Amino acid sequence: MEGLNLAGQEINMDANDNMDAMLTRLRVAVADVFAVYDVTTGYRGGKAVRLRGQLLVEAREAYERVASRFKELGHTPLFRQERGMDVIFAIPGSLSSSSTKQRPWMAGALFLMTLASVLFAGAAMESLRPSELLTLRGLLRGWPFALSLLSILAAHELAHYFVARHFNTPVSLPYFIPMPLNSLGTMGAVINMQGPPRNRRQLLAIGAAGPLAGLAFAVPILTLGLSLSEVRHIPWGAFIEGNSLLYILLKFLIFGRYLPSGGMDVFLHPVAFAGWAGLMVTGVNLIPVGQLDGGHIIYALLGRHARWLNWAIIAALLALGFVWQGWFLWAGLLFLFSQRRTLLLDEITELDPPCQLLAMLMVLLLALTFTPIPMRIGQ
Numbered sequence: 001m002e003g004l005n006l007a008g009q010e011i012n013m014d015a016n017d018n019m020d021a022m023l024t025r026l027r028v029a030v031a032d033v034f035a036v037y038d039v040t041t042g043y044r045g046g047k048a049v050r051l052r053g054q055l056l057v058e059a060r061e062a063y064e065r066v067a068s069r070f071k072e073l074g075h076t077p078l079f080r081q082e083r084g085m086d087v088i089f090a091i092p093g094s095l096s097s098s099s100t101k102q103r104p105w106m107a108g109a110l111f112l113m114t115l116a117s118v119l120f121a122g123a124a125m126e127s128l129r130p131s132e133l134l135t136l137r138g139l140l141r142g143w144p145f146a147l148s149l150l151s152i153l154a155a156h157e158l159a160h161y162f163v164a165r166h167f168n169t170p171v172s173l174p175y176f177i178p179m180p181l182n183s184l185g186t187m188g189a190v191i192n193m194q195g196p197p198r199n200r201r202q203l204l205a206i207g208a209a210g211p212l213a214g215l216a217f218a219v220p221i222l223t224l225g226l227s228l229s230e231v232r233h234i235p236w237g238a239f240i241e242g243n244s245l246l247y248i249l250l251k252f253l254i255f256g257r258y259l260p261s262g263g264m265d266v267f268l269h270p271v272a273f274a275g276w277a278g279l280m281v282t283g284v285n286l287i288p289v290g291q292l293d294g295g296h297i298i299y300a301l302l303g304r305h306a307r308w309l310n311w312a313i314i315a316a317l318l319a320l321g322f323v324w325q326g327w328f329l330w331a332g333l334l335f336l337f338s339q340r341r342t343l344l345l346d347e348i349t350e351l352d353p354p355c356q357l358l359a360m361l362m363v364l365l366l367a368l369t370f371t372p373i374p375m376r377i378g379q
Helices: 002-030 059-072 104-124 136-166 200-227 245-255 270-285 293-320 326-337 353-369
Strands: 034-043 048-055 075-082 085-092 175-178 186-190 230-233 239-241 264-267 375-377
Touching: 002 034, 002 048, 002 059, 034 085, 059 075, 059 085, 104 136, 104 175, 104 186, 136 186, 136 200, 136 270, 200 245, 200 270, 200 293, 200 353, 245 270, 245 353, 270 353, 293 326, 293 353
Parallel strands: none
Antiparallel strands: 034 048, 048 085, 075 085, 175 186, 230 264, 239 375
């Protein structure tokens, strides 16, 4: 028994020696950018080390130096602030998802399924007989709508993807979602960040890239589609798409009048319908809640204070639900997804003036593209 106790003490001494050596290496790794006041072990599941003190250089520059040094030590740094003090957590390993392997075959298969589904939705707008919809020739009649809508969605998701890759943030390929019984033929596409962005500036760039790229395609596509559309009397029971401020403006520029009005409205060409859908999707994505693009953008702008805005937006959507019932569903979904907090490696670096301007531009785009009543029936 005594020998076992001695062996246990020897193991503990070795473990303590290893820990002391690692703590020394961590302190040396931050010495030129961070004045260490105290070091505490056992954080974040018992494995992380917390170094409290004061940054000696700008947080963004400090993180670049510390990250490369910690990587050699098998750790990832997290920059935080606690009660007015700068804090560096040294986390063993990487914070990227273990499932960062890309699945191009799945992304390709889902895209082809979505293409077929959107072609079907576009062909259905051509007033074809049911038997014609099931033929290849009939299906291909939907190509103007399919090309228009998928161009907008692809631009949106690929912009997220390439900006994230530019910043070395691990991210999945875009996965399109087919929805054959939907009037659009799709539920859009999703892309998953499989590791946290470095700081608010990168989170803002990644979040804003999608809506900006989508709008760059949606506005000219909608403008072209409206030029192919006609203004006619609204028959009873007709589907009437909702107005956003930007949509109202584009219709006024092309038709010279506010629509719908006087029992008249524009009857959308399939290309125009795709462009309108692109505006609506952009407006929904820019809602500043949770894991939506708008949620990332507002978190980049306000940090942890954004959580209070989340609750206000969800309450506003519930109120809008009494006008258009679909917002009840959205409020519920956003409530569930808002529970997941945005994680950044460096929460100390703040937005610089150009980034603040970009964030405010995205808030303006939300006001221009949000559609309070996405659809209604003419009476």
